[in-house]
Amino acid sequence: MQEQWVEQTVYQRPESLSKNPTHYCPGCTHGLIHKLIGEVIDELAIRERTIAVAPVGCSVLLYNYFELDSAEAAHGRAPAMATGLKRVQPDKIVFTYQGDGDLASIGIAEIMWAAIRGENITTFFINNAIYGMTGGQMAPTSLPGQVTGSSPLGRDVEMTGMPIQMAEILAGLPGTTYAVRRSVHDIRTIKDAKKAIRTAFRVQMAGAGFSFIEFLSSCPTNWGLTPSRALDWIRQNMVPYYPLGDYKVADIVKELR
């Protein structure tokens, strides 16, 4: 007897992602995080009212990878631009996607104030402890002793201060409704990350205030590691300094779950 094969779709590209191949380096987790965001946007059926704001940094071309109305902001100013977009059309879903240099260094004022105002936007913060696009310089999140293009002898925290922990800082602001840190270095953390993305968007859809997810992300090229070693590096070196977890989950978020 012949077996009956039934075709069943078990996976496909999210509608919210474009078919353009990304320019990201092999093993970089930007693409993975894009995919998770795209899947959640599809699942929540908000693609047609979502606007993405891209940063300056490796994800500067983000608008090529999403099938979303998109803006490309000046370096660090994505939260301000998103504020303008959202305030004049509160029915839209507006998110920024920013790297560590963009958000935690040059754009620290804009992200703090978006959170302080409780701006009803969502920010995805990609922390890979390095300036990727300019070729591997020290980031505000580079770890103590980390060797980079601009800290060739290792990050000297006596001179530069300690790495900045954005999820904790933003969680301390009353305007923040949801602030968590996630990673994408293995299956379990990827699944947790996707859940958080869903929660963050739902916070915004409910008009409940500022939602923020920090992702620990890999940069094999500038860390000088293979893709799989880079994922190990996240777990071994980044997670201890940047513990995964929920730093602010306002009561209203619990009602959304």
Add this chain to the structure above:
Amino acid sequence: MQEEMIFSGFGGQGALFAGMVLAYAGMDSGKNLTWIPSYGPEMRGGTAHVTVIIGDEEIGSPITRYPSAAMALNSPSLEKYEPLVKEGGVLVYNSSLISRVHQRSDIRYIPVPANEVATNLGNVKMANMVALGALVAVTKVLPLEAVAQALRDHLPESKRDLVEPNLEALRRGAELGTSVVP
């Protein structure tokens, strides 16, 4: 015909407001005019002044070095503007606070005891209206009644009860002003 006036006094004496009442009166009389204050740190105390220019033609410069009339509510204002008033011009000053020998013979000095008159009418804050009454009466820049009407029309709703006393201050100032001028 264009009258170029400077109103000057301590912050809080109401020099700017006096100028504004006159500006409203000018506008309601169909005149061209400009009102431009000193702004910035002087607002926080010290001497504040405003330049008001009223005329029939388009106003060119909104500021002037040599005003045709000046109102000095305090001594520093008098010292500043006495030398600058145009020949034949008018200098109204608050004689309650200023006693000084007149330095010039080519301008008309109009001393008005503005603080005393205002205090007698119930509120020293109306000294500016006393001085304004004198300035309007002497310069004849506008009919006094036009200025009185501007007070009635433009004083904010919350200060309605102050209209009558201010009108009285204006009238008293006008009488005092004209009594000085022969």
Add this chain to the structure above:
Amino acid sequence: MAKELLKGNVAIAEAAIRAGVQAYFGYPITPQTELLEHMSLRMPQLGRVFLQAESELAAINMVYGAASAGVRVMTSSSGPGFSLMQEGLSYIACSEVPVVLVDIMRGGPGLGNIQPTQADYNQLTKSAGHGDFRSIVLAPSTVQEAIDLTVLAFDLAEKYRTIVIVAGDGMIGQMMEPAELPAMHALRSARPDWALTGAKGRQKNVISSLRLNADNLEDVNKRLQAKINRIRAAEARYEQVLTDDAEILIVAFGTTARIAKTAIREARRQGIPAGLLRPITLFPFPNAPFKELSVGSQQAKGVKAILVVEMSAGQMVEDVQLAVQGRLPVRFYGRTGGAVPLPDEILDQILMLAHRMDEAPTSGESFAMAA
């Protein structure tokens, strides 16, 4: 509508509201603060957006965001704040979203002071950010004109998808004059087809100033330059006062121009035929009236000398010289740092110039610039 006694800053704010501005983002700075304060009261009353930003840097990027959504939006500032906005302006220029800005100029450089100047001229007309772009710059001389030009600014910004700057100074911002406001313009509900409103039933829209490929970026630049040339050809505006028989032509803009009018009246009373050419658009600079000037000499009637008067060290002089193309001597008188040239100072300059012309014919000769 009846005239109201309006302060320049308030008049500009209310004119923008009547013109249908849907969002205002700004940061307090003297001498423009009343503009922001008026917006803070009126915009929420009308159900529109007012937001006091954390800095001018944030304000201009909020403006960029709202403009990307296709609504009428504006901000206002003064020199130090305007400098911070230059980053955003460059992005806005490249992205071609319509934006209206108001610069109420104050003394500089640096923190300077809060008195009036016109020393942002070069910044506004020539270098309001990195890269090749120009903004339309409108320079009102009266409160009424500030109102009219603010309304025009929104129309031009949308017509050309460009930045339009209303350039005033502390004097016009703080001055009150009787003026008439326009009727309330209905808010537009439709959005332009390029706006970021969500990709519903259409391809996605992208607002970006990034073009990594040189050819692509050159194409953008060519388009911007073509647009700038259309603006040059169509939008130059100016006023001429008593120029028909003028031998001394004063060129001045904004409040300086009206101060010059007083000096010109007095000069004429003394028998000196002076006139005024007042650029209303600083960019595009009105070249045409300079080309049409009849150049005078001892024999022929016409303009014998030009006197540029500014509250700066002479930033507009180069534009006047380019327009005059060496046909006439161009002299300059200016005050800086917040000092204002008074009518008698300008009159003295006119008298000196008239005297020198009598002494020695000056056709072809260029006077040295004197500050």
